[in-house]
């Protein structure tokens with residue numbers, strides 16, 4: 437078993453998303469020398485930016501108490517650690533939709549009380565925005581949004597303070613293999629030139645592209661499910677400007693402030709729909725069936741589902757018809773296949789995956805970074 441008890445290990449982190457950056461900061465803080473490889477020109481431009489920006493507080497998971505409770509623990513920690521990037525200035529409205537809802541209003545309320553999440557019936561003005569035919573119950577909860585760009589800057593600042601992390605942008609890792617001296621050889625390409633370097637440990641934090649590296653390194657594919665997602669950015673009408681609204685728990689939708697962008701000088705809302713945000717899905721099952729998620733992102737023809745999203749959502753909240761569509765964010769969302777059955781978002785940790793010292797880490801929520809470093813500490817004695 438590899439241990440990180442000795443100091444000054446050479447560690448490669450592949451992927452400069454929130455997981456790669458947080459783990460780099462953590463390992464550097466434990467006395468190691470870290471190199472981050474990031475293929476894009478900038479850090480955190482994939483899933484860590486293209487998401488709903490929700491700092492989860494458990495409400496979202498009435499069918500997975502474990503995930504809900506994990507969120508209840510991680511959320512205050514994230515807010516305390518990264519307060520500068522947390523946007524709180526909005527009313528968080530959670531509604532239970534019908535028909536096709538998988539919980540009732542009473543069940544949702546009882547669930548929130550059980551996990552200790554703040555919840556109260558919505559005031560009359562907020563409730564009056566909903567169409568009672570499709571909205572069974574309406575509550576005010578406590579949940580926030582994060583600004584991914586500010587989060588990136590905070591992480592970078594902390595990383596810079598420690599002076600032990602080197603960041604290589606526009607550098608794509610193409611292969612990891614064992615070397616004779618017991619280290620790992622990382623092959624990478626930058627500007628058409630290929631090179632390699634030796635490391636003691638390598639962490640694959642590439643989310644939707646985890647199997648890009650495993651397949652090229654002749655390691656078994658990790659079963660993953662991918663969805664090509666579209667989140668719309670919209671300007672919402674004044675009546676809901678300072679609200680985030682989630683209709684759950686079924687094939688419904690969310691409208692959330694999106695603090696990481698400005699459109700015409702104002703903060704837009706993201707608009708996502710359980711039925712229309714995923715355009716299609718595919719699975720990594722074996723080397724033959726593997727498809728590069730980024731190739732799909734760059735080559736796919738894009739046909740926005742905005743009209744379907746807003747048409748459906750206005751049946752629940754008629755004022756949504758007044759939303760002005762501005763843009764769409766496209767990203768590949770990756771989950772473990774078993775999430776399909778219990779709606780959970782567990783973290784994926786595979787230590788020493790096929791090679792001693794090669795580790796794969798993936799989380800389904802930004803604040804899963806805490807679960808990731810807890811697992812790393814435990815497994816590698818950091």
Ligand SMILES: Cc1cc2nc3c(=O)[nH]c(=O)nc-3n(C[C@H](O)[C@H](O)[C@H](O)COP(=O)(O)OP(=O)(O)OC[C@H]3O[C@@H](n4cnc5c(N)ncnc54)[C@H](O)[C@@H]3O)c2cc1C
Nearest residue numbers: 451453454455475482483484487488489490609643800802
């Ligand atoms: C539509 C959608 C909505 C979501 N909503 C939420 C939400 O509201 N709240 C929440 O907490 N989470 C949400 N998530 C999940 C969250 O976005 C992810 O859990 C998190 O961003 C994963 O971070 P990461 O660092 O693993 O991945 P990424 O941010 O995707 O980082 C991976 C990095 O690896 C780089 N890379 C890839 N291949 C290579 C290579 N070979 N060499 C070098 N670099 C490489 C990429 O360029 C990228 O920067 C959502 C996700 C999606 C897609």
